[in-house]
Amino acid sequence: MAGAARLARGSVVALAMGASALVAFGAQANEKVDIAALAFVSSAPLFIAKEKGYLADEGLDAEISIFQAAQPVAVAIASGDADFGVTAFTGGFFNLAAKGALKVIGAQLHEDPGYDGSAILASNAAFEAGLTSVDKLPGHSFALSQVGSSFHYMIGNVAEKAGFDPESVELKPLQSVPNMIGALKSGQVDSMIIVPHIAKPLANAGAAHIIGWVKDYVPYQVGGLFTSTENVEENREMVEKFVRAYQKGVADYRAALLATDADGKLVESDTTQEILEIVHKYVYANDPADKAYPKIRNGAMFITEEARLDVADVKAQVKWYQDRGYVSADADPAKFIDTSFIPALGQ
Numbered sequence: 001m002a003g004a005a006r007l008a009r010g011s012v013v014a015l016a017m018g019a020s021a022l023v024a025f026g027a028q029a030n031e032k033v034d035i036a037a038l039a040f041v042s043s044a045p046l047f048i049a050k051e052k053g054y055l056a057d058e059g060l061d062a063e064i065s066i067f068q069a070a071q072p073v074a075v076a077i078a079s080g081d082a083d084f085g086v087t088a089f090t091g092g093f094f095n096l097a098a099k100g101a102l103k104v105i106g107a108q109l110h111e112d113p114g115y116d117g118s119a120i121l122a123s124n125a126a127f128e129a130g131l132t133s134v135d136k137l138p139g140h141s142f143a144l145s146q147v148g149s150s151f152h153y154m155i156g157n158v159a160e161k162a163g164f165d166p167e168s169v170e171l172k173p174l175q176s177v178p179n180m181i182g183a184l185k186s187g188q189v190d191s192m193i194i195v196p197h198i199a200k201p202l203a204n205a206g207a208a209h210i211i212g213w214v215k216d217y218v219p220y221q222v223g224g225l226f227t228s229t230e231n232v233e234e235n236r237e238m239v240e241k242f243v244r245a246y247q248k249g250v251a252d253y254r255a256a257l258l259a260t261d262a263d264g265k266l267v268e269s270d271t272t273q274e275i276l277e278i279v280h281k282y283v284y285a286n287d288p289a290d291k292a293y294p295k296i297r298n299g300a301m302f303i304t305e306e307a308r309l310d311v312a313d314v315k316a317q318v319k320w321y322q323d324r325g326y327v328s329a330d331a332d333p334a335k336f337i338d339t340s341f342i343p344a345l346g347q
Helices: 002-029 041-051 070-079 091-098 124-128 150-162 177-186 196-204 229-234 236-257 272-280 289-298 311-323
Strands: 031-038 060-067 084-088 102-107 119-123 141-144 170-173 191-194 208-213 223-228
Touching (some): 031 070, 031 236, 041 060, 041 084, 060 070, 070 102, 091 102, 102 236, 119 177, 124 208, 141 177, 150 191, 177 191, 191 196, 196 208, 223 229, 272 289
Parallel strands (some): 031 060
């Protein structure tokens, strides 16, 4: 009996060790990846890819860290603190990319004529004084976060396409979006450009007037998906897995939040509610669903199919910043854009 008991105990120990080994093997099978993102609708494909299991299906154990500003996202990738990120392109981003630590591998938001994007707003005081259309911006002040920002790029390009000198608009750097909003509402500045989920509520509340849309003036690749050069060179398989999951997230985002009817009007699809629930976990998370969902829908700007990057526009952005001294002359998009994972837009 004692021998049988020892044998039984030995079998239990062996089974336990075997189970532990299997658990350890399973843990090793899922590769850890850290994702840097902002709590914006523009990051939704990442949230969808995680919550719907697309990343796990690729054998990736994904952790999402929420950042408060765009530049720290890029810095986190360059320093190795995170593996992937999505954020808007700025002069600071391009300068960092020029140092060789980053690779842009796909697309984030893109201005498209068929969808509302960033709006051009006039303050109530300026509107009442005659600032009722974009061509009347010369001689007025314009709020932006800082020179060299995406706001700066947008107003510069809108001015050129609208046929007036960008220098005729007085730039007012205010460091943050809340400061910009406050200055516009109080009439301290005459105009600004802002994303639709902020612009529309301001206009609907009578706090400002929409006088135009960026989409009517420029093709604009707002931001991108990027990773470290080290990941591309030393862990290409992991990057390929991540890209596949991200593209599935983009497909779900487009089907749920960009669906339109025959007249081009946004409609609810059979997946809209599911995707809104997922995004709400990260965006406007402290708001009840009935308040958050409309804001998420308003903030759902266009993303290209398969997250294809508008490479031509990114090159144009870099040149614009370089011509004005905001980006170093040695910043070469050909060196920090990698289209081997996702073909470029138009290819």
